[in-house]
Amino acid sequence: MNAPASILTDVRTDFPGMLTGEGQPWHYLDTAATSQKPQAVIDAMARALGEDYATVHRGVYARSADMTRAYEAARRRVADFIGGHEEEVVFTRGATEAINLVASTWGVANLKAGDRILLSTLEHHSNIVPWQMVAERTGAEIDVCPLTHDGQIDLDAAAEILTEKHKLVALAHVSNVLGSVLDAKRAADLAHGVGAKLLLDGCQAAPRLTLDVAALDCDFYVFSAHKLYGPTAIGALWARSEILDGMPPYQGGGAMIDRVSFEKTTYAPPPQRFEAGTPAITEAVGLHAAIDYVESIGLDRIHAREMALVAQLREALGAMNDVTLYGPADTAGILSFMLDGVHPHDLGTILDEENVAIRAGHHCAQPLMEHLGVPATARASFGLYSDESDVEALLEGIARTRRIFG
Known part of the structure; x- marks a missing residue:
């Protein structure tokens, strides 16, 4: 994968919640639900x-x-x-x-x-x-x-x-x-x-x-x-x-x-x-x-970084025949998808074992789910602390899920 078009100074260390209890990186891809908090806010x-x-x-x-x-x-x-x-x-x-x-x-x-x-x-x-x-x-x-x-x-x-x-x-x-x-x-x-x-x-x-x-x-x-x-x-x-x-x-x-x-x-x-x-x-x-x-970071830089990461993820998932993507190509930091034969809740559970956190469900948008013809979707949403390692961890977790359900 190519690096994001707009690289920010690494800010993950500003967010104490970006580590697991064992001190391992936590790949938090649920920012659309709620964001992690920087130490400055705390x-x-x-x-x-x-x-x-x-x-x-x-x-x-x-x-x-x-x-x-x-x-x-x-x-x-x-x-x-x-x-x-x-x-x-x-x-x-x-x-x-x-x-x-x-x-x-x-x-x-x-x-x-x-x-x-x-x-x-x-x-x-x-x-x-x-x-x-x-x-x-x-x-x-x-x-x-x-x-x-x-x-x-x-x-x-x-x-x-x-x-x-x-x-x-x-x-x-x-x-x-x-x-x-x-x-x-x-x-x-x-x-x-x-x-x-x-x-x-x-x-x-x-x-x-x-x-x-x-x-x-x-x-x-x-x-x-x-x-x-x-x-x-x-x-x-x-x-x-x-x-x-x-x-x-x-x-x-x-x-x-x-x-x-x-x-x-x-x-x-x-x-x-x-x-x-x-x-x-x-x-x-x-x-x-x-x-x-x-x-202090800049909204334009944050938006550019998130869009670059979404583009990377969309390209990788789009190459998989068993994945359905939702939404336009130029989404703002959010990508919803479905893995054939796997309920989003099962995918989310397996990803959690890999220290990857996504949202799985109807996202408080049940009329939209009905329009899409699905009961739920998996959603990866990026934040200003997201980087290429999060995309890679998500893709590795999806690969493991495909093996389990294959």
Whole structure:
């Protein structure tokens, strides 16, 4: 195999989770599910949970003020990372909660019987189920955009489907199964052409693509920190300020209020209006550190490296007559496949014996599995710490599996 086109300085040593308990290399190819964490993130969170720890937005003492500044600095860092403004960034528990927040607030307030929502065949369940729930509450109906033959969201078909009855289009920026990358700007033009809003699920895009919500021209953008080399239990919703201003609160409690009395409660402006309760303080600090780490390497370099590794794997698997590949040729760090006569769970189990970790299952995308005509796929997903040895270990594990089932 040729070396990847964009070689990065070896960063695997920055990730303590990249070794087995016996100190052997662990070939982690499940980054699309959740990423390993660099030591810089672990250290930042340890300091925030230790010597720096205090509550935020409430204390008048110095450490609380310092922690509040750190928490809000994380919000500004997220805004800079995606090309937005800090007052447009709402911290959530992850992309799933962010989509539920939009559905339960903007959706309930703006959708009614006869309105329509457009999704696509490849969406993650988190970008399907919340819209089904809000459709049941409001009487709105859901349309599904098909895929092209190679697994892209078919925007030509979307153009035919969309009407002025559509109020929302919600699509994955990068598919978590196929790795296909949406032409987000065209999706925005199509949505706005009929007066609809566009929500982009950026979970798989944020760790590998340079983001600019202004250039994308979307109305909502969501992502999770744990796929961006940060901690679990925190993510972000970005929305245009004029949209956030018109959205009612998501949950009630402390921090999201202006004034409370038993007669009437008034609410804080966005983003605080949507952040009830004590927030994920140390997680926000960890997210800040993760963005710093990723940008110190460079999203363009990360994306180029991952695409080179996917191309290597695709070429090797494509030469095997008993392997079916899914998705377009230029996938973003993700490759799903099937080995004839071997259930993905069996393949994953055998690979685990070889210290190779892949994902096997429906990947929270059961409608896509039905479209592909399979109950599950095997998925290899790369990260910034991936290298040629991971591809080689996976191929060796597949060869062993073929011998076992041969």
